[in-house]
Amino acid sequence: MAQQAVQKNTLYVGGLAEEVNESILHAAFIPFGDIKDVKTPLDQATQKHRSFGFVTFLEREDASSAMDNMDGAELYGRVLTVNYALPEKIKGGEQGWAAQPIWADADTWFERQQQEEEMQRMQAENRAAMQAAEELHRKKKTEDREGEKEEEIEMKDDPMARAEAEVLKQND
Numbered sequence: 001m002a003q004q005a006v007q008k009n010t011l012y013v014g015g016l017a018e019e020v021n022e023s024i025l026h027a028a029f030i031p032f033g034d035i036k037d038v039k040t041p042l043d044q045a046t047q048k049h050r051s052f053g054f055v056t057f058l059e060r061e062d063a064s065s066a067m068d069n070m071d072g073a074e075l076y077g078r079v080l081t082v083n084y085a086l087p088e089k090i091k092g093g094e095q096g097w098a099a100q101p102i103w104a105d106a107d108t109w110f111e112r113q114q115q116e117e118e119m120q121r122m123q124a125e126n127r128a129a130m131q132a133a134e135e136l137h138r139k140k141k142t143e144d145r146e147g148e149k150e151e152e153i154e155m156k157d158d159p160m161a162r163a164e165a166e167v168l169k170q171n172d
Contacts, residue, residue, distance in 0.1 A: 009036075009063045010056040010085040016040065017076035018048060028075055029055045033062025054085055 013025065022038045029035060037056040040049035057063040063084070071082040 008060040012085040014052040014081035017078040032066035034058040
């Protein structure tokens with residue numbers, strides 16, 4: 001990531017406890033300077049935040065001192081991770097909370113679904129191939145064992161074959 005891509009006045013705050021909301025996050029960071037914005041992206045399914053948020057300060061220096069003091073600090077029993085935010089985490093899209101229509105990432109969703117289905121199909125093929133190989137191996141072992149039994153039966157009936165087998169055993 002290029003250095004200029006980092007938002008120097010917006011902080012990513014990770015490791016948030018479930019109870020922490022935007023006003024608690026605001027209260028935790030206000031001692032470091034004036035805050036322009038606080039966001040905690042929600043999980044669409046649960047409507048709870050996804051254990052991280054963003055705090056945007058008016059001044060870069062305030063963001064810097066907040067990061068220095070709050071990274072590794074504890075809030076509601078959880079250790080925070082505080083870094084400068086990267087633009088895509090702020091803007092959102094597929095993984096964020098941007099003011100985009102819900103269908104904005106439909107293409108990537110379908111792509112992920114297709115990749116998932118392809119992966120499952122390949123795993124099923126691999127499983128089938130493994131089962132076929134195991135079955136073949138079992139059949140071969142069974143045939144080998146039956147072949148050994150037939151040889152033993154033939155040896156009992158054939159005194160010459162028994163003598164040869166004994167000589168071979170002695171040579172081994």
